[in-house]
């Protein structure tokens with residue numbers, strides 16, 4: 232299958248290894264990955280902070296870039312959540328009904344990585360190898376906006392050598408929330424503290440998730456604690472092999 | 478903001494004292510420092526969450542019920558003006574008197590006059606959010622009328638000279654040791670050897686309240702529902718203290734937000750299933766009291782209904798935002814909210830705390846009066862999952878944030894620093910060449926990274942991030958640079 236990669240501005244800029252892992256993984260599974268080069272950002276940060284007018288050109292750009300493809304994948308539950316649940320709304324609010332209709336059509340074929348693999352491509356065993364103790368944070372937007380369910384866990388369960396440990400209170404928000412983490416830094420930090428406590432209680436070497444933003448938050452906290460537990464995106468674990476370990 | 482002609486005039490709340498407080502981040506910071514509060518809240522919300530989940534899981538058609546509740550509310554709001562007039566006619570036909578109040582001041586004046594006319598200087602109260610919203614107790618006090626809360630938790634709050642912090646469990650921030658102290662200090666005639674055994678505490682309150690029920694001549698209540706076709710009002714409660722107030726006194730005055738009505742008797746079938754399971758986690762609440770005007774010789778003979786606007790018509794005029802008026806005040810969204818669980822109700826500065834409070838309070842006061850509340854959420858979506866009438870609270874918060882930004886833009890000559898940043902980010906993201914250039918410039922940010930390859934301090938406003946979290950130093954090569962280098966061609 233030919234899949235267009237929406238790498239997300241965050242992974243593009245700060246976590247390129249997540250994008251590279253997504254490409255490696257899909258190509259290993261025999262799919263063709265294309266990278267529409269004029270893509271930038273889905274506009275989620277603007278929309279969630281109240282700047283919907285500024286988000287309209289970003290929505291238009293996303294639609295124009297990805298309209299030609301049958302399937303779009305992003306290694307981020309929250310960016311896909313924004314594409315699916317906000318793009319058409321933003322266009323409508325700006326009075327752009329035609330753009331809204333196009334956005335709805337692109338959104339319907341835009342998938343979060345685990346959704347694409349399990350629900351569209353029908354694979355659970357991606358042939359990965361990752362001999363480490365891992366706990367998985369399901370992230371709010373994957374869980375509640377996209378309803379990916381246990382797709383990420385089904386993928387992880389098939390990874391050779393992995394020791395998967397259940398995260399207590401996994402469905403609780405890590406406290407990131409985009410600009411919430413800065414505007415309400417104290418509350419965000421209190422939520423993060425509980426998430427880290429649960430992560431550390433599992434004794435995992437690696438805390439994984441399907442969203443670089445939540446991982447940046449959790450990982451930033453774990454790094455500050457010098458906890459020794461590192462964060463890795465789901466794509467990086469699934470891309471990992473004996474020859475090319477993550 | 479899109480607004481619609483409603484067939485009735487729209488009025489914004491003017492007296493908003495009980496709907497707003499200091500900026501949320503400031504109040505939250507103080508609340509977070511209170512370890513006792515966090516322990517009380519964490520324990521209490523966890524217990525209620527589990528109870529709710531258990532009784533919701535046993536209902537096979539829960540999702541259909543939610544959808545029925547949502548659809549009923551939406552249909553009601555679409556013809557609210559007609560239903561209200563129908564309600565007024567029905568209540569009047571059964572011997573009740575209907576009063577209309579545009580805002581808190583008008584509602585308070587109506588109630589004060591009605592109590593004065595009875596010659597009584599004391600009223601007993603059924604737990605009610607509407608009367609808290611308008612600050613009725615304070616208004617009555619300044620007219621020399623004492624209002625006594627009879628809901629156990631409200632009584633604890635009232636005796637403790639405190640403010641409620643939860644819609645359903647107003648004293649959720651208190652544990653039983655604190656409650657014993659409040660009773661010993663403030664409850665007239667209480668046993669000085671009172672322990673913190675819940676049963677003993679309840680019995681002490683019961684003895685105290687019983688004497689008040691028997692002497693009170695006037696009661697004030699809110700209403701969970703009003704049935705337009707019959708003129709019936711309904712109060713749903715657990716303790717039975719509400720039932721005492723609704724049946725014993727001669728005069729009964731009910732203050733109700735205009736959004737609380739349902740068109741037909743049969744509609745209660747849906748809401749009386751949704752409400753108790755969502756709020757107290759019970760299959761059915763112990764007491765559901767209903768009254769229709771005056772029943773000669775039985776119960777209150779002087780019955781009044783005060784219909785309160787106080788910003789509701791203004792909310793109704795907002796095509797997106799009006800969904801918040803569907804709320805049946807079950808408080809399920811508070812109990813699952815990770816923000817509420819950590820900061821408690823007082824931090825919201827409004828009688829309506831938690832996720833729905835962060836929506837409703839700014840709607841009733843106007844968002845400019847309450848600009849930090851729409852941002853008091855990480856948009857995790859837990860509230861939407863549990864809401865019995867499927868109110869999309871995260872989307873409403875995003876909608877109010879946009880209103881706030883638009884209103885700021887319309888009323889200020891200079892953009893806020895945030896608006897400048899957002900515009901700049903939008904400009905950079907508006908073109909892939911500018912974005913790539915910014916990434917290259919940002920790559921220089923690696924220089925900020927210390928030996929561990931992370932950034933540990935940043936200037937404001939990003940200092941809020943680095944106060945508790947490191948930030949990874951930008952990598953040497955962005956993804957798009959890597960793609961271009963390794964794949965050469967671009968699609």
Ligand code: SF4
Pocket residue numbers: 755803804805806807808809810811833860863864865866867868
């Ligand atoms: S918004 Fe929904 S969950 Fe929250 S109190 Fe209202 S009805 Fe209950």
